[in-house]
Amino acid sequence: EDKVVQSPLSLVVHEGDTVTLNCSYEVTNFRSLLWYKQEKKAPTFLFMLTSSGIEKKSGRLSSILDKKELFSILNITATQTGDSAVYLCTIPQASGGTYKYIFGTGTRLKVLA
Amino acid sequence: NAGVMQNPRHLVRRRGQEARLRCSPMKGHSHVYWYRQLPEEGLKFMVYLQKENIIDESGMPKERFSAEFPKEGPSILRIQQVVRGDSAAYFCASSPTLSTDTQYFGPGTRLTVL
Numbered sequence: 001e002d003k004v005v006q007s008p009l010s011l012v013v014h015e016g017d018t019v020t021l022n023c024s025y026e027v028t029n030f031r032s033l034l035w036y037k038q039e040k041k042a043p044t045f046l047f048m049l050t051s052s053g054i055e056k057k058s059g060r061l062s063s064i065l066d067k068k069e070l071f072s073i074l075n076i077t078a079t080q081t082g083d084s085a086v087y088l089c090t091i092p093q094a095s096g097g098t099y100k101y102i103f104g105t106g107t108r109l110k111v112l113a
Numbered sequence: 114n115a116g117v118m119q120n121p122r123h124l125v126r127r128r129g130q131e132a133r134l135r136c137s138p139m140k141g142h143s144h145v146y147w148y149r150q151l152p153e154e155g156l157k158f159m160v161y162l163q164k165e166n167i168i169d170e171s172g173m174p175k176e177r178f179s180a181e182f183p184k185e186g187p188s189i190l191r192i193q194q195v196v197r198g199d200s201a202a203y204f205c206a207s208s209p210t211l212s213t214d215t216q217y218f219g220p221g222t223r224l225t226v227l
Binding site for chain 1: 117144146148153154155157158161168169171204206208215216217218219220221
């Protein structure tokens with residue numbers, strides 16, 4: 001059965017710290033891995049990764065995929081209180097010609113001022 | 114271009130009542146997905162619909178739950194005879210084409226069953 005495992009489940013840091021969030025997966029027919037940020041509303045898209053070793057970057061956030069070891073990491077540098085959220089890792093799984101998401105449980109990040 | 118819209122945002126029902134959750138996909142999107150998020154858990158896929166068709170309902174409980182996406186109007190997730198265990202956040206997502214990986218999420222409906 002396809003699965004996505006995220007760690008840690010929760011994390012508390014202080015502003016300015018750097019954090020690394022992990023996502024490991026076991027899926028058949030891997031296509032891509034996506035990261036979303038969920039605050040008290042809709043999950044918002046961060047990154048989609050398809051190739052190993054190519055870092056995607058957006059401001060203080062970056063992510064990379066390792067298809068050999070079957071994991072991805074999401075890095076946040078110089079964290080701010082606005083980074084507090086649940087970070088979701090997901091793998092699209094083929095379904096009826098499109099893709100349904102298999103989600104990890106998420107990592108709850110709290111950044112203290 | 115408005116995003117995915119869901120209503121109501123919060124819904125309170127007593128055990129045994131019916132809950133109706135609505136989702137309007139982004140303009141131009143014809144693929145709708147429903148996910149459920151139980152407290153302290155990740156999102157779990159429930160059902161995928163195209164206009165007037167249920168394509169994959171493998172994640173939806175066999176009883177009391179149903180979904181539709183009519184030719185006109187929003188997609189509806191219907192829960193009959195709700196129980197306390199149905200309390201969760203229900204998220205809808207949409208995508209524009211068959212083969213895209215990126216789904217766009219609505220703000221969710223938080224259902225509380227008393």
